[in-house]
Amino acid sequence: MPRIAYFGPQGTFTEQAAGSLAGQGDELVPVDTIASALASVRAGETDAACVPVENxxxxAVPATMDALADGEPVTAVAEAVLPVRFTVLTGQDTEQIRTVASHPHALAQVRGWLAEHLPQAQLVASTSTAAAAVGVQRGEFDAAVTAPVAVTHYxxxxxxxxxxxVPDAVTRFLLLRRPATPPPPTGADRTSIIAFMPDRTAALAEVLNELAVRGISLTRLDARPTKGRLGEYRFHLDMAGHIAEQRIGDALAALHRRCTNVRFLGSFPRADGVPSTVSATAGDTDFVTAADWVAAIRNGDQA
Known part of the structure; x- marks a missing residue:
């Protein structure tokens, strides 16, 4: 039975996302941290991991960004986007609520509601929304801001x-496996990489230019410190397209030349189904025609 680790415990948005990405008969396995979810895949203890990547x-979710950059490579094969609407659980009467716990991202998204309805309560950060519910059960907190699915567990x-x-807030989740052949292109795909930049002037501009000249649209760009020297960063980039496309493969090859390291994080279907826009001179046929032209010149044929 395939096993999918997810950032738990039970009752988180990640459990809901993992369920939407799981196949029939897959077993969902809650783990304590995002890093633990990816470590279980790297060690072969589970077949896949579901983790949040951005809200x-x-x-961006820093813990996911760091876990993807450290350790052996893992690659995304699918994504899910969930609307983020919360449920507040408690074991107390409203007037007795003095502490409200949740993951920091969750607290930030309901801060206005809490100020209006529970102005007397102190906000406490927990490792996850479900961990906050567990804390309420144990008497550590008076209330918890949780995913709606938590009511089935607690x-x-x-x-x-x-x-x-924010009524339209959403969170994107990735399903990650050990490296293998990417899913086939659908025409509505996303490619994710981490680019480790050399410490030189305009290094980021060079990388972005390699994408721009090939008509590649960025869907996300985030920076994280390398945790080495102060001022050294790695960049997490999502782009519209699939590595099977000539323009994407050509761009990644160029980045491999320019960067100190490039980590491929996967090409996979976009959850929103938005097709990639390809400029008039950046299609696969254009690349093949141009390559054939160069080959002909090298062979002495300029007809």
Missing amino acids: SVEG PLRVLATDVAD
């Missing part, structure tokens, strides 16, 4: 549902 309100009173300061 439309709070941006026997707590529902204080409020459908809570969100």
Whole structure:
């Protein structure tokens, strides 16, 4: 039975995302941290891992970015995008609530609601939304901001549902496996990489130019420190397209020449189904025609 590790415990948005990406009969295995989820895949203990990668309100998830950059490579084969609406669980009467716990990203997305409805409560960060619910069960906190699925796992009173300061907020999740042949292109794909930049002037501009001249659209660009020297960064880039396309493969080859290291994180179908836009001179046929022209010149044929 295939096993999918996910950032747990039970009752998180990641569990919901893992369920949407799992195949029939797959076993979902909760683990304590994002790093542990990826470590289980690298060690062969599980077949895949589901982790959050970015939120439309709070941006990239640093723990995922760091875990993808460290250790042996893993690659994404699918993604899921979930609307983020929260449920507030408690074991107390409203007037007795003095502490509200949740993951920092969750607290940031309901700060306005909490200020209006529980102004007396102190906000406490927990490792996950579900861990906050566990803390309420144990008497460590008075209330927890959780994913809606948490109500099926924890026997707590529902204080409020459908809570969100930004109604259209979403979180994107990745399903990651050990490196293998990427899923075939669909025409609506995303390619993710980590580029480790050399310490020289305009290094990032050079990388972005390699994408621009090939008509490649970036869908995400984030920087994280390398944790070595102060001022050294690695860049996480998502681009529209698939490595099977000539323009994407050509761009990655160029980045491999320019960067100190490039880690391929996968080419996979986009959850939103938005097709890639290819400029009039950047299609596969254009690359083949240009390569044939150069080959002909090298062979002395300039007809």
